[in-house]
Amino acid sequence: MTNSPLLHANRVSKQFSANRWLFQNLDFVVSANEQLALRGESGVGKSTLLNICAGLEKVDAGEVLYLGQALSQMTETDRLRYRRDSLGFVFQAFHLLPHLTAMQNIMVPSLLSGQTRIQAMHDAKSIAEQLGLTSRLDGFPTELSGGEQQRVAIARALVHQPCLVLADEPTGNLDPSTAKQALETLCSICRSSGAALVMVTHSEQAASMLDRQLILTPQGLSEPLAMTKQNA
Numbered sequence: 545m546t547n548s549p550l551l552h553a554n555r556v557s558k559q560f561s562a563n564r565w566l567f568q569n570l571d572f573v574v575s576a577n578e579q580l581a582l583r584g585e586s587g588v589g590k591s592t593l594l595n596i597c598a599g600l601e602k603v604d605a606g607e608v609l610y611l612g613q614a615l616s617q618m619t620e621t622d623r624l625r626y627r628r629d630s631l632g633f634v635f636q637a638f639h640l641l642p643h644l645t646a647m648q649n650i651m652v653p654s655l656l657s658g659q660t661r662i663q664a665m666h667d668a669k670s671i672a673e674q675l676g677l678t679s680r681l682d683g684f685p686t687e688l689s690g691g692e693q694q695r696v697a698i699a700r701a702l703v704h705q706p707c708l709v710l711a712d713e714p715t716g717n718l719d720p721s722t723a724k725q726a727l728e729t730l731c732s733i734c735r736s737s738g739a740a741l742v743m744v745t746h747s748e749q750a751a752s753m754l755d756r757q758l759i760l761t762p763q764g765l766s767e768p769l770a771m772t773k774q775n776a
């Protein structure tokens with residue numbers, strides 16, 4: 545066992561170009577089972593920061609550690625294993641595989657983790673039901689609405705019971721009532737499985753459903769003013 549936090553962003557910096565920084569020296573820690581919302585203006589770097597935490601983009605300074613191990617120091621195989629086994633990722637633009645049905649898309653992480661086809665189908669059906677997708681499982685991504693695609697992306701991120709879920713605007717394309725329902729499902733599945741959740745959102749209401757919020761601005765990361773006052 546390790547005492548290291550699940551995820552630790554340690555002075556993480558990313559450059560636009562040679563002498564322009566997108567952000568510098570960002571620090572935050574996410575503990576197991578914790579739910580953190582990340583807010584901020586469009587273009588401030590939230591998706592980039594999430595991609596860095598997923599090992600999909602490199603830092604230009606600092607490091608992201610998963611259970612004490614810097615992603616940049618991992619071998620490519622270990623980084624792949626981290627993404628495959630420990631991580632669930634909901635992309636802002638879904639990134640569903642177009643030639644696979646909703647069901648097959650949701651099964652992918654389980655199959656990659658070495659589960660049998662029968663188990664993968666069982667798990668996919670179960671998570672799809674929780675997200676209200678049962679009747680749409682035979683549809684290909686182009687046959688699904690934006691909201692349905694988004695829920696498939698959420699199901700795919702959760703199906704293999706990852707330790708850490710990174711979600712980039714996971715309810716951005718849903719109507720308010722479906723968004724609330726999908727978000728509650730996302731949070732409750734993470735709570736019951738013990739997964740930590742880092743969620744980018746523009747919605748103050750969505751952010752308030754999580755344990756903690758951080759706001760990313762060109763000056764760095766900070767807690768929302770109201771929360772700082774409350775805690776003072």
Ligand SMILES: Nc1ncnc2c1ncn2[C@@H]1O[C@H](COP(=O)(O)OP(=O)(O)OP(=O)(O)O)[C@@H](O)[C@H]1O
Pocket residue numbers: 560566584585586587588589590591592593636
């Ligand atoms: N690969 C890249 N090369 C150069 N610039 C990039 C790259 N990826 C993102 N950017 C720029 O970095 C900035 C931050 O982008 P990012 O997508 O992280 O913002 P965001 O906070 O997620 O915005 P939004 O809320 O609109 O999704 C943007 O100005 C974007 O154009």
Ligand SMILES: [Mg+2]
Pocket residue numbers: 590591592636712
């Ligand atoms: Mg973004």
